[in-house]
Amino acid sequence: MISVQVKELTKSFGEVTAIDNISFDVNKGELFGFIGPDGAGKTTLFRILVTLLIQDKGTAFMEGHDVVKDYKKIRNMVGYMPGKFSLYQDLSVEENLNFFATIFGTSLEENYDLIKDIYHQIEPFKKRLAGKLSGGMKQKLALSCAMIHKPEVLILDEPTTGVDAVSRKEFWEMLSKLKENNITIIVSTPYMDEASLCDKVALIQKGKILSIDKPSNIMKSFPKPLLAIKANNMYNLLYDMAEYKNTHTVYPFGEYLHYTPLEKTFDIKDIESYLASKGHINIIIEKIEANIEDCFMELMKKN
Amino acid sequence: MEQTPIITVKNLVKKFGSFVANDNLTFNVYKGEIFGFLGANGAGKTTAMKILCGLSLPSSGEANIAGYDVYKDTDKIKRNIGYMSQKFSLYEDLTVYENIRFYAGIYGLRRKVIREKTALLLNKLQLDQEKDTLIKSLPLGWKQKLAFSVAIFHNPKIVFLDEPTGGVDPITRRQFWNMIYEAANKGVTVFVTTHYMDEAEYCNRVSIMVDGRIAALDTPGNLKNEHNVQTMNDVFLKLARSS
Secondary structure, eight states, X not given: OEEEEEEEEEEEETTEEEEEEEEEEEETXXXXXXXXXXXXXXXXXXXXXXXXXXXXXXXXXXXXXETTTTHHHHHHHEEEEOSSOOSOTTSBHHHHHHHHHHXXXXXXXXXXXXXXXXXXXXXXXXXXXXXXXOHHHHHHHHHHHHHTTOOSEEEESSTTTTSOHHHHHHHHXXXXXXXXXXXXEEEEESOGGGGGGSSEEEEEETTEEEEEEOHHHHHHTOOSOOEEEEOSXXXXXXXXXXXXXXOSEEEEETTEEEEEOSSSOOOHHHHHHHHHHTTOOSOEEEEOOOOHHHHHHHHHHHO | OOOOEEEEEEEEEEEETTEEEEEEEEEEEETTOEEEEEEOXXXXXXXXXXXXXXXXXXXXXXXXXXXXXXXTOHHHHHHTEEEEESSSOSOTTSBHHHHHHHHHHHTTOOHHHHHXXXXXXXXXXXXXXXXXXXXXXXXXXXXXXXXXXXXXXXXXXXXXXXXXXXXXXXXXXXHHHHHHHHHHHTTOEEEEEESOHHHHTTSSEEEEEETTEEEEEEOHHHHHHHHTOSSHHHHHHHHHHTO
């Protein structure tokens, strides 16, 4: 069953086209990720979906409701966590929750089951002012507030930006648990490594969707063979591999660089002897499978 | 790599009242090294970095930065380091050239030198046409590259990068790391603090702070082997979650 349906959506701000003719469907209960850098259009898209902005062209339906005509209905059934922490800093944890519950005509007690796993972790601090919480705790409170009215669809705008690796991991664990309640979750992130935690992802750049599929399918469809190469001096290695005759792309990936050939295939022996002739030592060359970041860069290059 | 220490830290402690923010830190960073300084929010990274930049005094212990003592020579330390942060680096309401002139002027570079070096820099960054553009109208990726170039404009011995590459697309991010490799290759020591573990993979060595202490210090490869995991993120989770 389709939960969110977007067709040919476009929104411009003056000269800048923030989102450019975007279409996609999200199924009920799916965890759907928008992966892309700052300025890709993620926030604009989400603000249209939660009825805070009106598109220039195209349509968007949330659980069958039109985001323009039925905005009042949508606001009652969508939970939204904006990218910037937007709760009341000078109210306590408990006061924030009660405030949002009251606005939606419900109470903390009524929907406690839904948020208990998350709220449980911050409950010991319920008297603390929201402004005095750590980044990870703020995030948990914001998620609790976004869900207090038992929404059908959750829209989370970069919930893991700026929080440390431990909190990030805990947050994704919370999301996969939430899925058990059959809530549709749309989440955005600039971190490519979070793609694999989603059921389906859209890679987005400059207002356009580059690819949309299961993460595993996107990685499988990488069009080139790929090598990881390492040697003693990364700076020289990058330079020399960029100059190599059969090179399509060379990108640093931590301790290794990732290399794709211009032609259909490559000759590892030839690369080895080429690098040795350039004075590299401790050369390691391994054939690898593409990850989401490899795919994203290849798609950027193609577009 | 030559192993000449450029930062030496010994038994460094920083307390705020009864709270121990840095608990007996001891480590060296070598010339031309890209050193990752990692830790969760609140682990004590910023406190330590402020001391290393000459902005705050330790409670006890020793630290020497590029030959200068953190208790006595704080002015000399500041002159010999560069600093760039994702949060604040360039003045948005000044142009590209005004920013360069401002920073270079603070470090005492002469006008003629500034002019010559600026021309070379803008040419290298392909920003010649943007010399008089306000920073706020540049794309984020260009800002980051320019901010890094400005941070090393006065040829510092060490450059401190405070969460430098968040938010940009993966290709721009790699262009940025190419610049970092280039600087390190010329002998500039690069000290990166971050809580993004995939940035850690690019460093020659990384230290991981947990609750004010250094819980691990080694190359990313060795740390991954030692903990039998695939990524620095997993190394970090193992160390931070056991605290």
